[in-house]
Amino acid sequence: MSVPSVRHSEVDVLIIGAGPAGLMCANALANAKVNVRIVDQRASKIAAGNGDGISPRTIELLQSYGLAERLLKECCQIHLAAFYNPSSTGGIELTNRTLNVTAPSARYPFEATLNQAAIQDIFLDSMTSLGVEVERSTMPTSIELSKDEDELADPTSYPVRVALQRLDESEGEQPEEIVHAKFVLGGDGAHSWTRKQFDITMDGEQSDSIWGVMDLVPDTDFPDIRNKCLAQSNHGSVFVIPREKDLVRLYVQLEEKDVIDPVTGRVDKDRMGPDHIFKTAQKSLEPYKLTGEFLWWTIYSVGQRVASKFSINNRVFIAGDACHTHTPKAGQGMNASINDSHNLAWKIAQVVRGWADMSLLSTYESERHKFASELIAFDKTWSTLVCGKPLTGQNSDGVSPEQLLKTFQTDFTSGIGVHYHPSVVVNDAYQELAGGLVLGKRVPPYKFMRAADARPFELQDLLPSDSLFKLLVFTGEFSDPLQQARVESMVADMQKPHSFLNRYATPGDSRFDVITISKDRKDKFDLLQLPTLLRSHWSKVFVDDTDPTGSFGGEGYSYFGVGSEGALVAVRPDGYVGAIAPLDRVEVLDAYFASFMKIPA
Numbered sequence: 151m152s153v154p155s156v157r158h159s160e161v162d163v164l165i166i167g168a169g170p171a172g173l174m175c176a177n178a179l180a181n182a183k184v185n186v187r188i189v190d191q192r193a194s195k196i197a198a199g200n201g202d203g204i205s206p207r208t209i210e211l212l213q214s215y216g217l218a219e220r221l222l223k224e225c226c227q228i229h230l231a232a233f234y235n236p237s238s239t240g241g242i243e244l245t246n247r248t249l250n251v252t253a254p255s256a257r258y259p260f261e262a263t264l265n266q267a268a269i270q271d272i273f274l275d276s277m278t279s280l281g282v283e284v285e286r287s288t289m290p291t292s293i294e295l296s297k298d299e300d301e302l303a304d305p306t307s308y309p310v311r312v313a314l315q316r317l318d319e320s321e322g323e324q325p326e327e328i329v330h331a332k333f334v335l336g337g338d339g340a341h342s343w344t345r346k347q348f349d350i351t352m353d354g355e356q357s358d359s360i361w362g363v364m365d366l367v368p369d370t371d372f373p374d375i376r377n378k379c380l381a382q383s384n385h386g387s388v389f390v391i392p393r394e395k396d397l398v399r400l401y402v403q404l405e406e407k408d409v410i411d412p413v414t415g416r417v418d419k420d421r422m423g424p425d426h427i428f429k430t431a432q433k434s435l436e437p438y439k440l441t442g443e444f445l446w447w448t449i450y451s452v453g454q455r456v457a458s459k460f461s462i463n464n465r466v467f468i469a470g471d472a473c474h475t476h477t478p479k480a481g482q483g484m485n486a487s488i489n490d491s492h493n494l495a496w497k498i499a500q501v502v503r504g505w506a507d508m509s510l511l512s513t514y515e516s517e518r519h520k521f522a523s524e525l526i527a528f529d530k531t532w533s534t535l536v537c538g539k540p541l542t543g544q545n546s547d548g549v550s551p552e553q554l555l556k557t558f559q560t561d562f563t564s565g566i567g568v569h570y571h572p573s574v575v576v577n578d579a580y581q582e583l584a585g586g587l588v589l590g591k592r593v594p595p596y597k598f599m600r601a602a603d604a605r606p607f608e609l610q611d612l613l614p615s616d617s618l619f620k621l622l623v624f625t626g627e628f629s630d631p632l633q634q635a636r637v638e639s640m641v642a643d644m645q646k647p648h649s650f651l652n653r654y655a656t657p658g659d660s661r662f663d664v665i666t667i668s669k670d671r672k673d674k675f676d677l678l679q680l681p682t683l684l685r686s687h688w689s690k691v692f693v694d695d696t697d698p699t700g701s702f703g704g705e706g707y708s709y710f711g712v713g714s715e716g717a718l719v720a721v722r723p724d725g726y727v728g729a730i731a732p733l734d735r736v737e738v739l740d741a742y743f744a745s746f747m748k749i750p751a
Contacts (some may be wrong), residue, residue, distance in 0.1 A: 157327045160308050161187050161595065162502050164331040166344050168284045170201070171470030171487035172337030173273035179656075180280035181215065182617045183500050186589065187283065187329070189314060191289035195274065198365065198446040200266035200392060201484035206256040207565025207592065208485045211492050212272075213257075214615040214725060220272050225262040225714030226394050231558065232374035232666070233551055234381035235540050241437040242383050245551040250378050250638060253564040257595035257610060261378070263393045265365075266484065268543050287317040291346050295465055302463050304539070305501050305508055310334045310465055315362040333498055334466045337491070340453075342472035347460050352431050352475070354526060359477070360409050362402040362427030364447040365393070372438040380542040383434040389536075397445070402431045404535060409449055420482035422449060452477045453552070454529055456522045464511040474522035485565055486525060490518050496723035499617045505654070505661055510574065510746045519571045527561050547650045548619055568592070574745040577724060577729035579738065584624070584719055585711030592725050598667055598692040601677040606697045609706075610725065617723050618663045619743075623684055624707065625733075626716035627669045633716070636733050640680040643736040650736075650743040651683075656750050667693045669714065 163179055165172045168190035168461055179186040187683030198641040204212075204221065204512070212218040231250040237243035277283065296302060298310035308330035316325045336344025345352075356663055368375060373392070375398060379390035388404035409420040424447040432440050457473035494514045500506035535557055543546035561567030570590040572578040581589055593613060597606045612621050626633045633742045644651050654661055666684040667674060685691050696704040707713075720729040720739055731738035 152345070155322050158330065159327060161185055162331070162334065163187075163333045164310070164312055164329050165189070165335045165337060165497060166290055167336065167338030167342075167470075168195070168286075168335055168474070169470060169487065170270065170273075170484045171472070171491050172335065173270055173277070173284075174488045174493050175335055175469065175491035176282055176284075177215065177217075177273045177277050177280070178491060180277055180282045181615070182499035182503075184499050185258045186282060186612065187285065187287045188277075189290070190287040191287065191317065193318065195270060195286075196267045198265060198267060201269075201483065202263050202265055202391065202399060204262040204264070204269070204483045205482070206251055206258045207568065208488055209258040209262055210592070210595075210610060211489070211615065211725065212234045213610065215276070217276060217516075219274050221262055221264065222258075224268055224488065225264040226392050226397075228261040228263060228392060229259070230374075230377040232375075232377045232379040233554060234379065234383075235551055236382070236384050236542050238352045239437075240384070244374070244380050245604075246376075246555060248378070250566050252559045252570070253566040253661050256564055256566055257608070263295050263391060265393065265397075265401075268394070269484070273560065280316065287316055290343060291315045293344065293466070295348075295462060302465060303508060305332070305504065308332055326386075331478065332465075332502065334625065335469040335491075335494070335580070336466070336472050337470050337487070338472055339469040340475045342468060344466065344473050345457060345468050348466065349457045350462075350468070350473075352453070353458055353586060354450065354453060354456040354475075358597050359450045359533060360404045360406055360449065361477075362404050362422070362424075362449050363399065363449065364402070364424055364427055364431075364444045365397055365399050366428075366441055366442040366444040367396045367399050368437075368442040368578075370438060370440045370442070372435055372440060380578065381435055382536075382549070382554075383436075384540075384542070386433045386516070387536055388434045397617050398442075400427075400431050400720065404430065404449070407450075414617060417524045420615060426729065444509070452528050454533075456519065456526055459747065460515040460519055461511070464508055464656070466671075467514065469494060469518075473518075474525065475534050477524055477670040478672055482525055482529070482563070489521075489565065492724055493518055495560065496615065496617055500723075502687060503617075504645060504748060505656070506746050507748055513573050513575050516573060520571065521568060524562070528560070532557055538734065542683060566592070570726060575728050576726075577720075577738075577742050580717075580730040580732065582671040582715040583712065583715075583732060587710050587712075587719055589725050589727050589730065590626070591727060593721055593727060594710075596685060596709055597703050598696070598706055599671065599672050599695050599697060599703060600689065601668070601691040601693050602688045606699050606703065607692065610612065612665055612723050613721055613727070614722060616663075618661060619728070620721040621662055621664045621739075622666060622668045622717045624710075624712045624718040624719070625666060625668045625680075627686070628680065629670050629674065633714070637684075637716070638681060640733040641683050643734075644683060648740070650740050650747070653740070653749060654743060654747050661747075668693050669716075671695050671728045701730065 162185040165188040389401035391399040469490035694706040
């Protein structure tokens with residue numbers, strides 16, 4: 151009897167693991183029309199538990215993919231945070247209520263909470279509409295990366311060989327397949343198989359704290375059950391996280407002796423059940439009463455670690471928990487995973503399309519490794535405060551409410567504070583021309599009026615995640631003859647053959663989207679007076695003026711620190727500011743794009 155030959159296939163990108171990092175990357179690449187496959191060894195999608203918090207910045211990026219509307223419809227919005235400390239009578243008492251999100255530029259000034267299964271369904275349904283499905287009950291058994299330098303340097307080659315095994319052998323289907331991929335992403339969790347195949351180490355240490363987690367519909371007289379709350383009692387700490395509908399998640403600090411197996415030194419869930427976790431929470435929340443049926447629970451002790459590298463030869467990458475692990479108390483796990491993939495996907499898309507050099511992919515590790523290291527440092531500080539004994543009359547060295555509040559109120563937890571350092575995709579010149587558009591940070595929200603019909607538009611909505619670089623042209627007052635001459639001179643420079651707009655022009659498939667923002671008033675501005683380059687479509691021209699009712703707008707130039715002389719601002723496909731130039735220095739942008747873009751073949 152002849153043995154059937156193993157099937158071979160080719161794909162641009164193979165993603166291993168269908169968690170938040172994998173799904174986000176698959177959806178982004180499918181949006182960019184990159185040939186992508188995603189496999190997961192689990193037979194079905196998750197139904198409950200896991201992560202549940204989405205930060206303001208993550209909501210912004212989901213909006214850039216058209217996915218935020220469903221999230222906002224289904225989620226719980228957390229606007230307030232409450233802090234409780236020991237009272238003189240032995241229970242807890244309210245110390246402070248404050249804004250949950252304090253970042254002044256947050257478009258969505260709240261945290262969204264929704265069970266991870268529902269969040270992943272948003273990605274899954276979007277992927278389905280784009281023709282991509284998770285291949286479940288499928289696991290990799292081996293991965294090989296070519297050692298041929300020429301092959302690794304050729305973006306059209308398929309140097310990664312992955313053997314896949316179907317775990318549910320369907321009749322008539324071969325259980326084994328060899329996939330030849332240009333790129334592979336391991337989004338396969340904290341115990342990443344992909345990471346282990348390349349002997350990538352996880353540097354850091356194990357967290358000393360152990361927590362129980364449970365989802366329940368509570369019956370309680372606790373007044374802040376629908377706000378994010380940290381209650382530090384003499385019996386330990388409890389986090390209260392309101393969720394969709396009537397659900398609440400509790401994070402409950404546990405005693406190590408009750409959970410750790412003395413022989414293995416590992417968490418043993420058999421040593422403690424949900425009833426014990428719930429009783430600990432009840433005791434920590436006294437004098438308030440708490441009852442309810444739990445729907446899901448777990449116990450965890452998480453290592454605070456960062457992978458030594460995030461990529462191998464810019465061909466195999468890891469993202470999410472595969473490259474950084476930390477406690478969930480800062481609410482960053484799922485957010486960090488989604489943002490890792492958001493950073494990587496557009497870079498892979500540029501390379502696969504032949505628009506960018508392979509070296510662009512090196513910025514994934516440099517940008518996200520820095521972020522992960524900062525995240526671990528913050529997590530250690532925050533965890534130490536949260537797990538520490540609270541300040542009381544009997545414990546003068548305890549954690550004060552002021553310490554907690556100061557650490558809590560940071561742009562870091564909102565995701566808005568992410569700042570990428572200078573690189574080939576982050577220039578470091580002419581920041582003074584647009585002080586509010588910080589090089590290496592995301593473009594903040596602001597509403598401008600569309601010149602053609604005075605309709606207000608949020609600037610971030612003009613920057614979708616569509617693989618294109620956006621060129622924001624702040625023309626100044628075009629009605630001023632001197633400024634008009636400057637703008638027309640700038641346009642003449644951009645129309646020269648060696649200018650980036652022409653040098654990287656791809657027939658029928660533009661790499662750039664030009665958005666014009668004038669300082670003129672809506673009642674006198676004539677967009678048809680603009681050079682054609684600055685009005686490729688009537689919908690691409692805006693004025694910095696108030697809306698028709700005079701309720702908002704009109705201060706965008708001031709908000710972004712742009713003067714009357716105007717400025718050119720290049721925004722990366724992920725919404726981060728890449729370069730700034732004066733109107734009379736188009737060559738600054740020529741040099742910026744020349745550092746990583748490829749001329750069409």
